[in-house]
Amino acid sequence: MVDATELCALEEIPDGGAKSLELALDGERLALVAVRRGSEAWLYRNRCPHFSVPLDFRSGEFCTYGRQWLMCAHHSAMFRFEDGLCVDGPCTGAHLQAQPFRLEEGRLWLLTAAANADF
Ligand code: FES
Numbered sequence: 001m002v003d004a005t006e007l008c009a010l011e012e013i014p015d016g017g018a019k020s021l022e023l024a025l026d027g028e029r030l031a032l033v034a035v036r037r038g039s040e041a042w043l044y045r046n047r048c049p050h051f052s053v054p055l056d057f058r059s060g061e062f063c064t065y066g067r068q069w070l071m072c073a074h075h076s077a078m079f080r081f082e083d084g085l086c087v088d089g090p091c092t093g094a095h096l097q098a099q100p101f102r103l104e105e106g107r108l109w110l111l112t113a114a115a116n117a118d119f
Contacts, residue, residue: 004102004109007034010041011106016067020046020060025112032099034108035081037067041108043101044084048072049094055079070096 005023013019013036021032021043031046033055046054050072056062057073064070069078069087077089084096100111 002100002111002113004111007032007043007101007108007110009107010036010039010103013041013108017064018062018070020056020062023110032110033062033070033096035064035070037081040082041101041103042081042084043099043108043110044079044096045099047097048074048077048091049086049096050075050077050089050091055096 007021013034015036015038018033018035021034023030031054032043033046034041034043048055053074055070055072062070063073068081070081071078075090077086077091079086079096084098086092086094102109102111
């Protein structure tokens with residue numbers, strides 16, 4: 001069975017930008033980042049595939065470019081919004097870890113198999 005955990009409203013994600021989302025899931029902290037372009041959004045783990053560290057240097061402060069790319073603050077890897085592919089930088093060809101989500105009536109939901117989620 002799939003559970004849905006409400007994360008935020010689409011409008012809380014800056015258009016062309018990114019938003020940090022953190023929650024506790026089954027007792028473990030889950031750090032996510034949502035990126036948005038207009039009415040579309042995508043959801044990933046906030047973890048760079050280069051050194052497995054958060055993509056933001058200061059919590060919640062992300063660099064995005066041209067409404068298309070999310071940049072890791074550490075060594076400037078550039079990830080495409082729509083599929084998390086690193087198109088430039090030290091981990092070119094790697095992907096951010098996509099998280100299953102649903103966008104419904106202007107709100108973003110994380111889809112999980114777990115039953116207990118708390119913010
Ligand atoms: S840790 Fe992200 S590019 Fe190196």
